[in-house]
Amino acid sequence: MLAYTLKRLLVAIPTLLGVLTIVFFLVRVAPGDPAIVILGENATQVAIDQLREQLGLNKPLMEQYFSFIGAIAQGDFGRSMISNQPVLTEVLRVLPYTLELTAASLIIGIVLGLPLGVIAARYRNTWIDFSIRFFSLLGLSFPAFISAILLLLAFAIELRWFPVIGEAAYADPVQRLRALILPSLNLGLIMVAYITRVTRSSMLTVISEDYIRTARAKGVPARMVIWRHTLRNALIPIVTVIGLYLGVLIGNSVLTEMVFNRPGLGKLIVIALNARDYTTLQAMLVIYAFFIVLANLITDLLYGVIDPKVRHQ
Structure with missing residues (x-):
């Protein structure tokens, strides 16, 4: 039974990694700019660029991806872009x-x-x-x-x-x-x-x-x-x-x-x-x-x- 359990765990890990990859890219290809949503349509381009840099959205896509996977592996889900509260705190609350x-x-x-x-x-x-x-x-x-x-x-x-x-x-x-x-x-x-x-x-x-x-x-x-x-x-x-x-x-x-x-x-x-x-x-x-x-x-x-x-x- 132990060998069977280990085999199923080894199958589950790449499955989860594949799902994480799909999640990352699906969120990124969705229409709309989070910086504009947060600041509003009347925000200046300078303010939008500063917020994008703060959120890491100006980095290359693959760099964002590896940062995302590394943070998840460490149990760090980041902070909410709206409330600036740790996402994990909000998740554990509900x-x-x-x-x-x-x-x-x-x-x-x-x-x-x-x-x-x-x-x-x-x-x-x-x-x-x-x-x-x-x-x-x-x-x-x-x-x-x-x-x-x-x-x-x-x-x-x-x-x-x-x-x-x-x-x-x-x-x-x-x-x-x-x-x-x-x-x-x-x-x-x-x-x-x-x-x-x-x-x-x-x-x-x-x-x-x-x-x-x-x-x-x-x-x-x-x-x-x-x-x-x-x-x-x-x-x-x-x-x-x-x-x-x-x-x-x-x-x-x-x-x-x-x-x-x-x-x-x-x-x-x-x-x-x-x-x-x-x-x-x-x-x-x-x-x-x-x-x-x-x-x-x-x-x-x-x-x-x-x-x-x-x-x-």
């Missing part, structure tokens, strides 16, 4: 909100999606299966921002069960939990739909295998056949979808945080885009890339835990 939203949504997706998929596969082509498939398709059909608005209108504005504003102070865990429920449900229910459909499909494939029929012929209880033998061997596609959906989850968190007015990485990246804050924008994209690469790495490692044959390929 990161817990995004992490708790992602974790809660992931838990909802797994806790509800796996059993529903198993039940749909076990009662294939019955009214139970059709009902679960219908609601999972309904969950896939709603864009995240539409479902967020509907949840907000129904449960926060009309019924007033939850706060309209998604932020709550750390000092009050009850209010913070109430503020988290609607945003996490919005993302979690979409994930439930994905996991349910993939679990059902993967379970149906495994159920038709010879060793499952053999287990049933030996008199193994149906519950043990489903949960211990079938589900365990159907986990690879399910883990793959969960790992892939984490990237979608992070992307949807941007819209969710905006609709529910929650602080988080998504809201911070929108502010950086509107202000043409190169430094903050780069740092945010790097952090998102890191989380996605980390999610893929964890997914690869789980393959080795679920199926020992993967470790020896």
Whole structure:
């Protein structure tokens, strides 16, 4: 397992470097001059040139690139071009909100999606299966921002069960939990739909295998056949979808945080885009890339835990 883990880490490092390179050049080719955005269109050319020199924007592109990679390697994300505050400080301020939203949504997706998929596969082509498939398709059909608005209108504005504003102070865990429920449900229910459909499909494939029929012929209880033998061997596609959906989850968190007015990485990246804050924008994209690469790495490692044959390929 150690050799397999080291191999996956060696693959993840150049992947992350490639993503950082793409992020750097995408930000640089975007239209607009940050110096003009900061100083305004009425600023003199002398002031613009001085600010560009201060920000290092007048250096050759490759020199900027190597400085960028070197700073990231040292954990230095620079300072915001707008507030002049360390970007890492601003990120750490809002990161817990995004992490708790992602974790809660992931838990909802797994806790509800796996059993529903198993039940749909076990009662294939019955009214139970059709009902679960219908609601999972309904969950896939709603864009995240539409479902967020509907949840907000129904449960926060009309019924007033939850706060309209998604932020709550750390000092009050009850209010913070109430503020988290609607945003996490919005993302979690979409994930439930994905996991349910993939679990059902993967379970149906495994159920038709010879060793499952053999287990049933030996008199193994149906519950043990489903949960211990079938589900365990159907986990690879399910883990793959969960790992892939984490990237979608992070992307949807941007819209969710905006609709529910929650602080988080998504809201911070929108502010950086509107202000043409190169430094903050780069740092945010790097952090998102890191989380996605980390999610893929964890997914690869789980393959080795679920199926020992993967470790020896």
